[in-house]
Amino acid sequence: MSIKQPTTKQAAGAHACTTGSAAVISPVLVTRGETTHTNQIAHIDWLAFTIRPSDDRDWRWLRTSLEQIFNIPEKSWKGTNKKWSGYQHRVDLINPLDRGESINLGLVGYGGKSQRGTMHVSLNAQACARIKDWSLVHDWGKSIDAIITRADVAHDDLEGETVNINVIRKWYDDGLFNFNGRPPTAQLIDDLGSKKGKTFSVGKRGNAKYIRCYEKGKKEGDPNSEWFRVELELHNNKIIIPWDVTINPSHYLAGSYPCLEYLSIVQEKIKTLQRAGTINYTHMVKWLRSAAGKSINAMLQVENGDIDSVLEQIVREGLPKRLEPFAGLHDALKRGEHENVKP
Numbered sequence: 001m002s003i004k005q006p007t008t009k010q011a012a013g014a015h016a017c018t019t020g021s022a023a024v025i026s027p028v029l030v031t032r033g034e035t036t037h038t039n040q041i042a043h044i045d046w047l048a049f050t051i052r053p054s055d056d057r058d059w060r061w062l063r064t065s066l067e068q069i070f071n072i073p074e075k076s077w078k079g080t081n082k083k084w085s086g087y088q089h090r091v092d093l094i095n096p097l098d099r100g101e102s103i104n105l106g107l108v109g110y111g112g113k114s115q116r117g118t119m120h121v122s123l124n125a126q127a128c129a130r131i132k133d134w135s136l137v138h139d140w141g142k143s144i145d146a147i148i149t150r151a152d153v154a155h156d157d158l159e160g161e162t163v164n165i166n167v168i169r170k171w172y173d174d175g176l177f178n179f180n181g182r183p184p185t186a187q188l189i190d191d192l193g194s195k196k197g198k199t200f201s202v203g204k205r206g207n208a209k210y211i212r213c214y215e216k217g218k219k220e221g222d223p224n225s226e227w228f229r230v231e232l233e234l235h236n237n238k239i240i241i242p243w244d245v246t247i248n249p250s251h252y253l254a255g256s257y258p259c260l261e262y263l264s265i266v267q268e269k270i271k272t273l274q275r276a277g278t279i280n281y282t283h284m285v286k287w288l289r290s291a292a293g294k295s296i297n298a299m300l301q302v303e304n305g306d307i308d309s310v311l312e313q314i315v316r317e318g319l320p321k322r323l324e325p326f327a328g329l330h331d332a333l334k335r336g337e338h339e340n341v342k343p
Helices: 059-070 125-130 134-143 165-173 249-256 258-262 269-302 307-314 321-326 329-334
Strands: 015-019 022-026 043-051 077-079 089-095 103-110 119-123 147-157 186-189 199-202 209-214 228-235
Touching (some): 043 125, 043 134, 059 119, 228 249, 249 258
Antiparallel strands (some): 015 022, 089 103, 103 119, 147 228, 186 199, 199 209, 209 228
């Protein structure tokens, strides 16, 4: 698949409408057929927001809202007896699984005079993957006038055909990450041939926008994977992040830098999660063969080839940590939708 290389004059970038001391980011319209949040070239991979004080809102209300709107179970709330970022109370969102130990979904902060009655929620990639209806999230956030403090928008090219490290570097050299004629700060983290994955970042963490472009498949443990991710990190640093980003993430990613307006691969969220889970499963099987293969073989000999007897002695409940974020993968694994691992 090829991509039409943009020119600096053609590229538009994100618009900013001034309102007081902050600018409101608005999307560049993507004219490739995306009309709803269900057909996007990108997805939300992190979401953090602050809730304004109100007499009818407390942490109990928030706990119920997170379950109803974000699919974060009430039982996932785990008190820490710790303060966090000026809040008197920090709650970790840790979801127990039937097939695993737990999944970290993010955190909640509330209480404390310095925060003036606000509450803060930070949801990581695992939490965002649980959300079933982003339009509900959008409507809820707008209805209570919550303030988005961070939103990560990610695009995955599973085959690395349209965007990869070499393409990203060329775009940077050609000035296609520039705004107002100024080249932003960039950094390359090279794996020096180890195939553990390279990362090219543009901007500074904590600024209004920062982007990471990296070899996702290799970082997940598959040295031969071409899976590449472009991930935009937005912060409400002198900008206002509208709730529209939750239902139109593609438009905001396309509008963030001139070159990204031309991304053309349709985002397939389920396929992306399956690919990540498959990589981790394959890595786990290779590790098990190396670490315990001979021991299991010896047990089979002692038990006269009775595999059920061997499994009864060694199998534990739960999933390895690397597979926990992909709890839904077990159905695919049952169907054999994974790569066979050869000795």
